Amino acid sequence: MIREAERATATTTAGVTDEGAVRSSGARSTLERDRRRLFLPFVLPALVLYLVFFIGPALAAVWISFTRWNGSTDAEWVGTRNYEVLVDDPVFHTAFVNTLLILVVVGVVVFVIAFGLTMVLREMRGRNAVRSILFTPYMVSAIVLSILWGFIFQYDGLVNSLLEAFGMEPVKWLSAGNLMPMILLGMVWINVGLYAMIILAAVDRIPNQYYEDAALAGTNSLQRFFYVTLPMTWDVVAVAATLWTINSLKIFEFIFAFGGTTTDLPSTDVWNSALFVYGMSFGGRTPAYAFGYASAAAVLMLILFAVFVILLRRIMRREPIEF
Known part of the structure; x- marks a missing residue:
């Protein structure tokens, strides 16, 4: 009887543990989905500004460095x-x-x-x-x-x-x-x-x-x-x-x-x-x-x-x- 009760308790504990792990895994998956969903609206504007006002002019300066240009005539x-x-x-x-x-x-x-x-x-x-x-x-x-x-x-x-x-x-x-x-x-x-x-x-x-x-x-x-x-x-x-x-x-x-x-x-x-x-x-x-x-x-x-x-x-x- 005691052994059967111990086995039943162990089975119940394992089931609760597995259920908690599944819930934790599901919560993490939901959090990851929320992060991916929020990435674009929050990061994209800053990324666009960075590309337009920093990366773009920097690349243009590199190209201009191989030209003779006074700002008004063709390079x-x-x-x-x-x-x-x-x-x-x-x-x-x-x-x-x-x-x-x-x-x-x-x-x-x-x-x-x-x-x-x-x-x-x-x-x-x-x-x-x-x-x-x-x-x-x-x-x-x-x-x-x-x-x-x-x-x-x-x-x-x-x-x-x-x-x-x-x-x-x-x-x-x-x-x-x-x-x-x-x-x-x-x-x-x-x-x-x-x-x-x-x-x-x-x-x-x-x-x-x-x-x-x-x-x-x-x-x-x-x-x-x-x-x-x-x-x-x-x-x-x-x-x-x-x-x-x-x-x-x-x-x-x-x-x-x-x-x-x-x-x-x-x-x-x-x-x-x-x-x-x-x-x-x-x-x-x-x-x-x-x-x-x-x-x-x-x-x-x-x-x-x-x-x-x-x-x-x-x-x-x-x-x-x-x-």
Whole structure:
């Protein structure tokens, strides 16, 4: 009797389990059908906009890069001629070097300062107010910042006034030889707040127990940075470095406004890739409105920076640390 009751109970339990599995499978199938049904109305509009306003113009730029076209007459197919001229163009070489300077020099300085600010702010009271102050330059228009930066460093500006107050000679900060370093310094000032906020958000999620254990082990602040902070924020740092690599290719307004005026382009000595493309397209260079040549420069710079991003992601790839 007992064995029969046990068999009956097992059969009933198995039946309930099978019925629950069938219901669960049916619910999953319904959910999958709902997802497929909702995919098109939600994703298709964004996909169409992406194709029309990004992929389409990008493919058109690639085609235009193989032509000679001034925007009004019929495009003339010239094959790889634009790319061949680019390789020997000293202005393009200067623009490429300046773009690399922005990428590497400004990037390294921004991340070093951002990490330094992060370690200071982590222990500071009222750090939210300091965060807002640091982030302000990134929220303000680049044109406004360029005017302010020029006011600070012009010959009779704020910095030289302070130098004269201490009995020192004023410096021509905005002379031709100093213009590019001042642009790089301005880029640091604008971007350091954003990346400090990104890194600080990553540091905030690290439990204090790790820092306390490291302190009990006799480590100093620098050792705690390399053994605790950096490894545990590495995934965020990798994403931020990729973001900076992409953004450094697109910097335009600050250099355009700070290095020249709204009607005259700045000297080609401070051109970066974005200014080169603009200058060749609309800047009154000879030949004027060389859209094919400018498109070739844009395509070439895009390919080079895509390679940089891929290499950067490979170099910074690590297994994520879970905590």
